[in-house]
Amino acid sequence: MVRLSVHRTNSHIYAQIIDETGSKVLASASSLEAEVRAELANGGNVAAAAVIGKRIAEKAKAAGIVNVAFDRSGFKYHGRMKALADAAREHGLVF
Secondary structure, three states, rough: OOEEEEOOOOEEEEEEEEOOOOOOOOEEOOOHHHHHHHHHHOOOOOHHHHHHHHHHHHHHOOOOOOOOOEOOOOOOOOOHHHHHHHHHOOOOOOO
């Protein structure tokens, strides 16, 4: 099963959908993208995480991916992680 891997720093949040072998990134989104930076003043808050969740879900659906395993990379499931996961679920990803 492909996995949705999420990483966060104090300033930004990143999401990648990685294939089963872990060797290929199928889709990615981050708060560093030009479209997102124009939309948000701060890339490291809950609002930015929700936008990235929406973008990664849209990119995954465009690539034909619906079912993923959520990999929170050791971060606790609250705040930005929860906001990203909820937004991704709302926009069509299943995990």
